[in-house]
Amino acid sequence: MADKAASPKPPALSVELSGVPETMLWPLWHRAAETRRPDRLIEDPMAADLVARIDYDFAGSFGRPNAAHPIRARVCDDLLRGYLKRAAEDAVVIALGEGLETQLWRLGEAPDRWFSVDLPEAIAVRRRLLPAHPRATLVEGSALDPAWMDLLPEGAAPFVSAAGLLMYFEEKDVAALLSRIAERFPGAEVFFDTIPPFFSRKTLKGFKVTKRYTAPPMPWGIRIDELPRFLEDRCGLEVVSLQTYLDPFPQRTRLYRLLSRIGFLRRRLAPCLVHARAR
Numbered sequence: 001m002a003d004k005a006a007s008p009k010p011p012a013l014s015v016e017l018s019g020v021p022e023t024m025l026w027p028l029w030h031r032a033a034e035t036r037r038p039d040r041l042i043e044d045p046m047a048a049d050l051v052a053r054i055d056y057d058f059a060g061s062f063g064r065p066n067a068a069h070p071i072r073a074r075v076c077d078d079l080l081r082g083y084l085k086r087a088a089e090d091a092v093v094i095a096l097g098e099g100l101e102t103q104l105w106r107l108g109e110a111p112d113r114w115f116s117v118d119l120p121e122a123i124a125v126r127r128r129l130l131p132a133h134p135r136a137t138l139v140e141g142s143a144l145d146p147a148w149m150d151l152l153p154e155g156a157a158p159f160v161s162a163a164g165l166l167m168y169f170e171e172k173d174v175a176a177l178l179s180r181i182a183e184r185f186p187g188a189e190v191f192f193d194t195i196p197p198f199f200s201r202k203t204l205k206g207f208k209v210t211k212r213y214t215a216p217p218m219p220w221g222i223r224i225d226e227l228p229r230f231l232e233d234r235c236g237l238e239v240v241s242l243q244t245y246l247d248p249f250p251q252r253t254r255l256y257r258l259l260s261r262i263g264f265l266r267r268r269l270a271p272c273l274v275h276a277r278a279r
């Protein structure tokens, strides 16, 4: 029998992150925990492995795991699978603010062109902690800098994801980014999530997720009933689907669902998952 003591644990992985880049560890923690549930929405063994190896107080910083980030990841996975089928060999994926998202491996199939755009310190961590993927290109830079758009082939209709990203921007920057995507890439599909204004205000005052961790300010909040006009009038995008986190997997959000039936509360409190298309 193999002697357990003879196979030493792999060394812990260190990460030096702060501000918004540190938030990449937050959904990673929730995806890792989701993977252990019998009723899991996603299979993410790479996230579980990273959480086990990264030297960081995940539970102390982010608290008890919940379903929100796994729901967002699963909704985006499903949309991407649909896009990859429709776009076939023309598929191009841009993952803005990809952090340590392991979607590329979860999908099991990858398009020929996948661009992961994140800030230099975040890309450095991604490069160090995740294996290189033969079809993925890591792009250091801000999603707000249109330089990444020049990497796309002429006439591309990409799938652009921005999970857990746009709330960290000012509204005018979100509108500028989305309208640039719509102008440059007719037919492009976009996926992102939003927080409501009350929650945005809370973060501007210093929202403590736990005693140990205060979330960075999230200046952009928007109500669910304001989203269609914002997207159509200011960004040149049409809504394909707009749902709250409570809609796609009701079995996982029972406690909150009753509340969400009250229209007034839903309009004011709901964080959303948005799928839109450039006209």
Ligand SMILES: C[S@@+](CC[C@H](N)C(=O)[O-])C[C@H]1O[C@@H](n2cnc3c(N)ncnc32)[C@H](O)[C@@H]1O
Binding pocket: 020, 021, 022, 023, 024, 025, 026, 027, 028, 096, 097, 098, 099, 100, 101, 117, 118, 119, 122, 141, 142, 143, 144, 162, 163, 164, 165, 168
């Ligand atoms: C909450 S994490 C989300 C990570 C990933 N999308 C996920 O769901 O696991 C936010 C990510 O946005 C990145 N980010 C922050 N500002 C950015 C910017 N201006 N341009 C690109 N990425 C940015 C951070 O570095 C971080 O990786």
